[in-house]
Amino acid sequence: MAPVILIRGGSPYGQGEADVLVEDGRITAVGPGLEAPDGAEIVDATGCIVLPGLVDLHTHLREPGGEEAETVETGTRAAARGGFTAVHAMANTTPVADTAGVVEQVHARGAEAGWCDVRPIGAVTVGLAGERLAELDAMASSKARVRVFSDDGTCVHDPVLMRRALEYVKIYDGVIAQHAQDPRLTEGAQMHEGTVSAELGLGGWPAVAEESIIARDVLLAEHVGSRLHVCHLSTAGSVEIIRWAKQRGVDVTAEVTPHHLLLTDESARGYDATFKVNPPLRTASDVEAVRTGLADGTIDIVATDHAPHPRDAKDREWDVAAFGMTGLETALAVVQQTMVDTGRLTWRDVARVLSETPSRIARDESQGRDIAEGEVANLLVWDPRPSATVVPEEQATRSTNSPYRGRELPGRNVLTLLRGRPTVRDGALVAP
Incomplete structure (x- = not known):
């Protein structure tokens, strides 16, 4: 009791x-x-x-299959310490969360752990392979009641498949959360394409690889009349595309991570693979643009993209190290430092971007509630x-x-x- x-x-x-x-x-x-x-x-x-308990729309709990890096138990402990009462677990596990059985397993493990609510995100395509749609209806109808679908870690790059996915999830008011990254434009990419990548001799990751997919997908979402959510938006150009889409009335939402609010590609100068992340850390002007976009409401939420890895996956040469950073336990502190202490957001705004709106996007009526009798x-x-x-x-x-x-x-x-x-x-x- x-x-x-x-x-x-x-x-x-x-x-x-x-x-x-x-x-x-x-x-x-x-x-x-x-x-x-x-x-x-x-x-x-x-x-x-x-504040209302925080809600993360983008968490990697790694279980099943990646328990060396994280489990539902340890990940939700981290979430609780960060102030979260709900997290949405991404589908890039082993096996992939592309069936009702896997999402129900993740949902049950979250309930057993008891640290916060765990809402599984279902894969858009079978095995995240981008070739055919996963069991979207079965996952939506399962005990986990999936409403967010994503191939995060890879992009749903086939426009026909993306259109079909948007059409299917519209039936049950679901949303596709897209990892916006054109695979051909990022072959061999290691960090943001710019001055720093040229000086370090690392393969560049152009901003247009993100922006071109976002532009395509907002047009598809408008055509279908379905909901689109853009994961970990990171460039100034992406902010402008989302702003344009919202002005047209497209039902699109977008997130920014704490690390893209604070860190820049300058962090890569020491070749410390801790700072290797997908999408990459961008320039100072991009950081300014995403802060402005979050402040003016163009960007709807902050999501952690908490991506734990075992030490041997990160403590190695940059080009073979894994992409990703942890973030659940530091998210609110970074938002306070970058947005509240600088006067760009009020604490009322923080409740909106870290609790209320993530819950609304996920159609989770049990979280992000008002502080009221x-x-x-x-x-x-x-x-x-x-x-x-x-x-x-x-x-x-x-x-x-x-x-x-x-x-x-x-x-x-x-x-x-x-x-x-x-x-x-x-x-x-x-x-x-």
Whole structure:
């Protein structure tokens, strides 16, 4: 049974001070000077921000098949420490999550772990091979109730197949989350194509490889009248295409990762493969463009693209190292540093881009709810004042390929509640 908790003196959405009372897994009162019921746990939230639990639309939990890097258990522990109450697990596992059986397995493992809700993302094509559609209807009708489909890690590059996928998911109000990367334009690519790649002698990854696929897909989505979501948008040109598409009324949404909000291709100068990621880190002008796009609403959400890898997959020569970075436990801190502390977003905006809108895109009505009486108590109490140096070995994720090693980031997780039950208290995990 969930405990009775009074969150005292916090600031819901950063808008004034109010207490929040939680009983039986729900918010029963919000307001100043609430009286604590007998036996209630009182959490001092003075100076803290109270937010709805965070929701990540783009997480790699690696299970089944990649347990050396991450499991559902360890990945959701990391998610809880980051303030997340739900994560959407990408399909590029082994076997691929392209059948009802696999997505139901991932969904069940998340429920068993109990750290946050796990929503499986189904593959668009069988084996992510881009040749024929996967069992979209079976996954949508399964116990996992899949509504987001993606071949993330690869692009659905065949326009006929992409059109068919958009037509199919429209039937049950699903969405295709596209990894926008033209495979021919990125053959042998190692990092962003530009001055740094030329100086380092690494194969360049042109911005147009991303932008051309986005342009094609927004036109397909408009033609079909279906929903399209663009994963990990990273270039200034991509922001402009999404802005244009929204002005036309295309039903398109887009995400940006924390690392594309903060880091640039200059990070590659030391040939440290920790900074090798897909899509690659771009230029400072691209970083400025995606920050502006997130601030003005062109980019809808922040998603982590948490991509853990075992040490031997990253600690090697750049050209043979794996792509990807961890990010669940540092996401909100990076958003605070790049967007809130710079005045580009308010905490109310943070709730929108890291909780409410991801839930809406995924059609998950149980998450991203308002902090109001009667709502399910999926909550995060975040103290924005302290800062700490990132030590990947101290994180809950099984892998240590964090690009923020040694970097000082702001904020601390004071309390995470999943349906009224603490999963994190004072930064420490609380066993289910």
